[in-house]
Amino acid sequence: MKLLLITAVEEFEAEVIDILKHSGVKAFSYQSVKGFKSNGNNIDNWFPSEYLSVDSLLFTIFSDCNCIDDIYKSINEFNKKQETVSQIHIVTINSEDENFK
Numbered sequence: 562m563k564l565l566l567i568t569a570v571e572e573f574e575a576e577v578i579d580i581l582k583h584s585g586v587k588a589f590s591y592q593s594v595k596g597f598k599s600n601g602n603n604i605d606n607w608f609p610s611e612y613l614s615v616d617s618l619l620f621t622i623f624s625d626c627n628c629i630d631d632i633y634k635s636i637n638e639f640n641k642k643q644e645t646v647s648q649i650h651i652v653t654i655n656s657e658d659e660n661f662k
Contacts, residue, residue, distance in 0.1 A: 562656040563629060567620035567636075568596070569649040574618055577649060580635045581620070585628040591620040629653060 569577050571593070581589055596615035633651060640648040 562623060562625050564654040564656050565620075565622040565624060565629065565632065565651060566654070567622070567649060567651045568594070569618055569620075570596075570647045571616045571618055573639075573647070573649055576639060577618070577620055580632060580639070581622065584631045584635060585626050586622055586624060586632070587626075589620055589622040591618050593617070594619045623656065 567577060574591075577591075594617050596617040636649045636651050
């Protein structure tokens with residue numbers, strides 16, 4: 562089982578949902594979050610500037626399907642087409658919890 566976390570600005574909500582649905586994800590949740598970047602942060606293009614909050618979304622997906630590579634591919638293709646600084650960000654975490662059986 563893997564945990565996927567995806568962050569994106571609110572303007573990309575429909576695109577992220579579309580990527581997840583077409584990748585075979587059966588269930589996910591998301592919520593509004595405020596993005597923030599402090600001075601000296603080395604994460605480029607995560608949030609636009611320091612001390613300015615950004616309305617963003619955090620998607621949470623638990624998955625054991627083989628769709629994770631497709632999700633990464635779709636997100637990378639989407640990001641390459643963007644002319645803005647904002648991108649969709651994704652991270653995968655292995656889950657050791659056995660309560661999903």
